Amino acid sequence: MSMDQLPPLRAVIAEHGLNADKRFGQHYLLDLNLTAKIARLCGDMSGATVMEVGPGPGGLTRALFSEGAARVTVIEKDRRFVPALEQIGEAAPGRFSIIEADALKVDESALPFEGERMLASNLPYNVGTALLIKWLQADPIWWTRLVLMFQKEVAERVVATPSDKQYGRLAILTAAVAKSRYAFTVPARAFTPPPKVDSAVVVLEPLPEDQRFSDLKALSTVTESAFGQRRKTLRKSLGPAASQTGKSAEALLEIAGIDPGARAETIPPEGFFKLAEAWRAARG
Template structure:
């Protein structure tokens, strides 16, 4: 089965009245050459279930199926898109199924308990970061690869390395759980309606279990405190996290051998993981 019998996406949008809704951060990618490039970043999908969040009218959905996804499970909150997605499912022999739900509340492993599971999405701008953190926190990782499109600025923050301008909490949380790479840039003009900024695709693969940092909750608290006041030294910026553990920032920094006069952007991910361990030990639970 193929999508050759499906009408062009612009006709689908017009026929069903699917104007993009700003409340959901919707921007449609209709260029099939671009959506195929994104789909190919998933690698071999023939035996996998590919989760897609916010498929909209189905541009990336079609590409995933055309590029050989064994099954696509689309999570769509906006019920307006369901008839258009049903057309795609019929054209591809039922390899697409749709769950009408809020992706932030979905338990993905419960929907597909076994088998290779990937995730590829043009994420809604308003929830992209929250969804990424949700998937990073999953333990054990239920996904084999994430192929995700964000606003370009957010994508740069995901893959940033220590010392770079974009380096911060999101890069550290990502590095604690996965390897990441910047895959491609998509200009604003490629979308309908065009957003005010360019977008970018990043690819993440989970670290081996032995290499994954487990206490993401502690790491999240420490990094939020440290980067909440970027211009201050760690001695001062870690105060909020230290108070939660009934200790001092000096004690945490001494425990980990980090210079109290350093600023957060100069500390590599491993340093923050050490701080998170020290914070957890001081808190005692």
Template sequence: MNLDALPPLRDVIARHGLGADKRFGQHYLLDLNLTAKIARLCGDMSGHAVLEVGPGPGGLTRALLGAGAERLIVIEKDARFLPAMGELALAAPGRLEVVQADALKVDEASLVRGPALLASNLPYNVGTALLIKWLEASPVWWSRLVLMFQKEVAERVVAAPGWDAYGRLAILTAAVSRARYAFTVPARAFTPPPKVDSAVVVIEPLSQAERFDDLEALRIVTESAFGQRRKTLRRSLAQAAIRTPVSSETLLEAAGIDPSVRAETVGPEGFLRLARAWRAAKDGQ
């Protein structure tokens, strides 16, 4: 059997009894045009390991193999999908490796052995946690992430200051990468359809020289700043347990930020300066 001879995905789902499990946030994308569109966003896959998380019945997996993935590693927690993945592996000899594991606990760097591409229709219930794990990875093992989230999560990833969706996730993303919103995927494209639309985001890492390296400090100041969004930064930082020997106003002034503004109006670079100021004050204790 080869890829062209594989049965339709709906037949695979029926034959193996692969009804979507709400516990894992599973919604299957069976539209071959959409899965091919996602795979194309990975660019040239030759010479790269390609990683997919949560392949389910294998819709995107087929598209990635069809688009030229020479070494595709899929991580699947749900054992029900392993037989379907085994059939795909037989149809693409030597090109597909199946790993049964929890993606939140996997050491991706040891699997891919070099800069890798990652494409995934992420399970709704762990998508944000996985993204944060990959953004914070050090050393950076990925060269591009092509990820589908709930639309509201995708908007949080790419949001700019002043947007309702702007917050900690957008700032972390901007600190280590460049992200762009690729396209929206309507709920009706999925089986079963979720209650909300989804969207695909493409993320590429900044160079080591550009990347902000004190993510602990950034996490602390953004948690504090966005913990009370309607308050000024002077007040939200003063009431947060960030524990430095200087006042919140002194920290903000050191970062070149007006203490009377709210967190959602300050761009990522302002928060990077604030994180540096917090670290300098903390280390100076």
């Protein structure tokens, strides 16, 4: 059986009784044009292992193979989907594997692979941000490209730049290790069942190793504090992080070369990298 001979996704969903489960933030993307468009954002997959989190009935999975993926590994928490996914395995013998697990608990770097490792996913809304942060903090970075669909608001936060309304901690953590771009918007009506908001796809590629800011734990601490009270100046909002160092917020900001009277949303990622270094050094 080839990929083209697989039954239509709607038939698979009906056959196996795969109603979307709101607990897992499930919304199926059944439009073949859209799944193909997402898969093509991975680029050349002919020598790659592509990972997918939350494949559901396998719409994007099929597209990844159709667009040239050499191998695909899916991580699925909801075992209801396993029989439907196994049909895809029959159409791609020796090139497909299923891991039944919670993606938040999986060590992707330990999984077998050949060639480049990419990841493409229509992420469950309820864990999308947590998964992205996990992959950004991976040490070493195991992925060469991430093609991820989030709620549109989250996607905008990933790619935001200083002074954007959406600019904050997520954009800075992303900029520390990767280049990101907003690919396209996916309207809510494209999904079954339709969510209440639109979605969007972003593409991330890791920066060269010597250009990455490696201490994301320190960066996470200072950005969480700095953006915790967005309307306040950094002199005031940075207090919780500064209290862990024995130095005042003003002292840390002075070391980092940042105006204590500025607000967090005006500071570029590089400023926060310096602030994280100052915080780490003060901690000893």
